[in-house]
Amino acid sequence: MQSLYNWLGGGNISASNVGRLVDYLDVDRLWLVEGVGSPTGEHEGDGVYGEHARSLIKNVVSNEIRLKLASKAAGLAIWEYDILRNRLSWVSESNPLYEIDLASTYPDLDVFINALAESDRERFSTRLKLQLAQGGHGFEELTINLPDGSARNIAVWLTANKDATGRPLGITGAIQDITERVKNQEALSESERRLRSLVESCPFGVGMARNGKVIFANQACLDMLGFKNPSELYGRPLTEAIAPGSRDEVMDLSSRRLAGESVPSSYETEGIRRDGEIFPVQLDATILQFPDGPVNVGFFTDLTERKRAESALRESEEQLRLITNSLPALIAYVDSELQYQFINEEYERWYGPDHALKGKRVDEVMTPEGYQAVLPHIQRVLSGETVHFDSAIPYPDGSSRYVQVTYVPDKTPDEGLKGFFALANDITERKKMEQAISAKEAQLRKAQEIALLGKWQVDINSRQCILSDSAKQILGFSNSEEHSPDIMYNLVHPEGRDRWAQAFENAATGLEDYDVNYRVLGHDGDVRHILARADLARDDDGKPVSMFGIVQDVTEQKNRENRLRDLNRTYEMLSQCNKSMIRALTEEQMLNEFCHHIVETGGYRMAWVGCAQNDENKTINPMAVAGIDAGFVKNAMLTWADTPRGRGPGGTAIRTGTPAIIRDVHSDPAFEPWRNDAIERGFGSVCAFPLGENGDVCGVLLIYSKDVDAFDSEEVQLLENLAEDLSYSVHAQRARADRDKA
Structure with a gap:
């Protein structure tokens, strides 16, 4: 076979291809046919079989040369693995593609595999074994680490070589640098991911339809319509998402828009959820032209909550009016031009029905005297100040009423003034009652000056107590009962006994004056308020010996005070x-x-x-x-x-x-x-x-x-x-x- 290799010109064809040709042509027998020659090198014969073999081999050589040129133009590095010699050989023309000597860099298969990314090594080894065992073709995309430290993405094609008996001889393969393609694919995938993420994250529904069928819907659209998975919606007629009463209108607008007519692109209509619930929706529609044809694109906003909010606002406004009408106060809103814009029912009862006051100025409604009384306060509120005042206001019917008034400015965000709120309480009856109570209190004070008060005396050493008849009556003693501080202790209301006893002992020892208010509990369960005062008598050595004092039933006074306090409060x-x-x-x-x-x-x-x-x-x-x-x-x-x-x-x-x-x-x-x-x-x-x-x-x-x-x-x-x-x-x-x- 070496002679044949030399005969063909040596470097024009790889030795392995010559070997395959020999196996294919059964060359050992060709040397014996019609002067072809012998394996010893005598091959100048011109027999028909020799010419046929030479022709076949030359075709192979020509094809291999063309293959090298095509591989170089396509950026392919051709390699061959000889399983018998465990050798990895490369076509030298592939070296410039990677700017390295591939044959010296990867002399055998193990070196090549170790140069792969760690995650790719086992997968590629498995692929080699599979190709050798099963034959045929294979393909893998891998990452290889080059000697300069850089990494490249490569595509590897594999073809198993076998002899006539099916025995594995090796693998022929090609490598192509696909780094740029991978980067471009990753960039494209990232761009698509971002676009899809943007669409999916939209708070409103996005849907697409072609020929009346749904082809896309983002998650917001699926949720709005009540679908869990896109597959449940895709392919369905678009009309199924529109309420029956609105379908004709929506489809008519869609058809006219698709035909190029000028139709509204944004309008309110009604959608229908999967469970049959009809809901209000804002639809913004457009047409997008794609390579495979136009697509209807719709942006859907569920108006359910907005409609509820609008309804709630109307209800709230009505409730506000009900609240202001139920308050026992005059409530009004006056704008910056001093014109009434709102009054409650209590205000109407004072001044007249709403239609007679709304839009009128304050000075047109009030009497001149009344307006002059409130004008200084109005000027203050118009300057941005909250104002509180009490005043007697004359009214058109000739009466005069006491009112307690608050003016609250209504400011704009930039501290401008739109108007003010007026809140007035009629305190005429309170004023009259206060005057009446004051007169009664004066009379009571005069009566107290001439009233007989209960008197008492206590001997500190013997603890004996002497009470006047009026004191007995006030404290609830009968004439036959014994009297002592200890017995008096039991008459004091249980919740105040300890405090009373401490005050008495402090006074008896000279620590403080005896001036105390306490409650007594009568035999009938009646509670009375008692005021008690006393002076301390001392002997010549300054030692306390007795106490002299008065008691007064101040229950009515306390009740009046409490009533007045409670009333005012x-x-x-x-x-x-x-x-x-x-x-x-x-x-x-x-x-x-x-x-x-x-x-x-x-x-x-x-x-x-x-x-x-x-x-x-x-x-x-x-x-x-x-x-x-x-x-x-x-x-x-x-x-x-x-x-x-x-x-x-x-x-x-x-x-x-x-x-x-x-x-x-x-x-x-x-x-x-x-x-x-x-x-x-x-x-x-x-x-x-x-x-x-x-x-x-x-x-x-x-x-x-x-x-x-x-x-x-x-x-x-x-x-x-x-x-x-x-x-x-x-x-x-x-x-x-x-x-x-x-």
């Missing part, structure tokens, strides 16, 4: 809380103002609002606080669970949904966890009111008084109504916040 608290409900812009502002008014106007020591959490510990988180806090609320660690810290007034009110009262923080066992801190801050009693709507308790309002037993039934009812108003206002504020978000 009631009107003022209602007024201030109504203002907060009207002007508060946020829930936080409203809660803080409520607590502030309860403390500052109502005269309570502290007030705070807590939110009931549905966590494991059922904690109560503070949301607003006013008054003497000093860390009390923060350290209270309240819960509404049925635990020691949940059995106080706050937790009890939330659990039961009813008010909970601690009448004396000094003695009530339920208040034990907070007693010391409460006493330190001067708290005497506590009342808690649940907050919520329709029986759903979500929080609590807690009010602390400095007085023991400060909350009687009327006051509890008043505060309970106030808590209900607060609950309603919180609900309204949250509804408005939800609408603003929508």
Whole structure:
């Protein structure tokens, strides 16, 4: 075969191809036919078989030369693996493609395999074994590490070589550098991924249809229509996504748009979900031209929530009017030109029906005297200031009424002024009552000056007590009963005995004057308020020996004082809380103002609002606080669970949904966890009111008084109504916040 190789010109054809030709032509026998020659080199014969063999071989040589040129032009590196010699040979023309000597760089198969990326080595080795075993052709895409440290992506083609008996001889292959192609494919894939990600992440639905059939829908579109997988929607008629009543219109517009007519590209219509629910939708449609034909593209926005929000807004506006109409106050909105733009029903009752006032100026509605009385306050509110004032206002019917007024400016974001809100409370009756009470108090003070008061004397050493008849009557003793401080102790109301006893002992020992108010509990269970004062008598050595004093039943006075205080507090608290409900812009502002008014106007020591959490510990988180806090609320660690810290007034009110009262923080066992801190801050009693709507308790309002037993039934009812108003206002504020978000 070497002779044949030399005869053909040596380097013109590879030795392996010569070998394959010999196997194919059975050359060992050709040398014996008609002068072809012998294997020893005598091959100049011109027999027909010799000429045929030479012709075949020359064709192979020509084809191989053409193959080399084509491979070089195509960027292919040709290689051959001889399994018998375990040798890897390369066509030298392939070297320039990689700028290295391939034969010396990869002399054998193991070196070539080790140059591959680690993740490709086992796969390529398996492919070689498979090709040798099964024959045929193979293909792999691999990554190879070149000597200069760079990496290339290569495509490898494999063809198994076998002899006539099917025995594996080796593998012939070709390598092509596909690095740029891989980079371009990766860039294209990344671009497609980004585009698809953009479309899929759109908050609105994107759909495409061709010939009336759906061919694409992003996830938002699938969710909108109620489909889980694209395959459930693709291929369906587009009309199935449109409500029956809107299909003709949508398809007509689509056909006309496809025909090139000018039709609306954005309009509202109705879609239909997979479950048959019809919903409002905003449709923005266009036509895109693709190589395979035009496509209808639609962008869908579900208008369900917007429509609900619009409906809720209308309902809210109606509710606002109902609320303002239900308030016992005059409410109006006046623009910057001093023209009425809104009035509630109470305002109508004062000045006339809405149609007569709306659009009129303030000076056209009020009397000249009334307008001059409020003009300075109007000027202040128009300068951006919130104004509060009380005034007697003359009205067109000739009457004069006392009003408590608040003007609140309505500012634009750039601090301009659009107008102002006016809130007025008629306090005429309160003023009259205050005047009447003042007159009664003057009479009472005069009567007290001439009234006979009960007198008493106590011998400090013997503890014997002498009472006048009037004193006995006041304290509830009969003439036959013995009298002593110890017996008097039992007459004192149980909740105040210790405090009374301490005051008496302090006075008897000279530590402080005896001037004390306390309550006594009569035999019939009647509670009376007693004022007691005394002077201390001492012997020549300065030692206390006796006390001389008076007692006075001040129950009626206390009741009057309480009624007056409650009356003033009631009107003022209602007024201030109504203002907060009207002007508060946020829930936080409203809660803080409520607590502030309860403390500052109502005269309570502290007030705070807590939110009931549905966590494991059922904690109560503070949301607003006013008054003497000093860390009390923060350290209270309240819960509404049925635990020691949940059995106080706050937790009890939330659990039961009813008010909970601690009448004396000094003695009530339920208040034990907070007693010391409460006493330190001067708290005497506590009342808690649940907050919520329709029986759903979500929080609590807690009010602390400095007085023991400060909350009687009327006051509890008043505060309970106030808590209900607060609950309603919180609900309204949250509804408005939800609408603003929508």
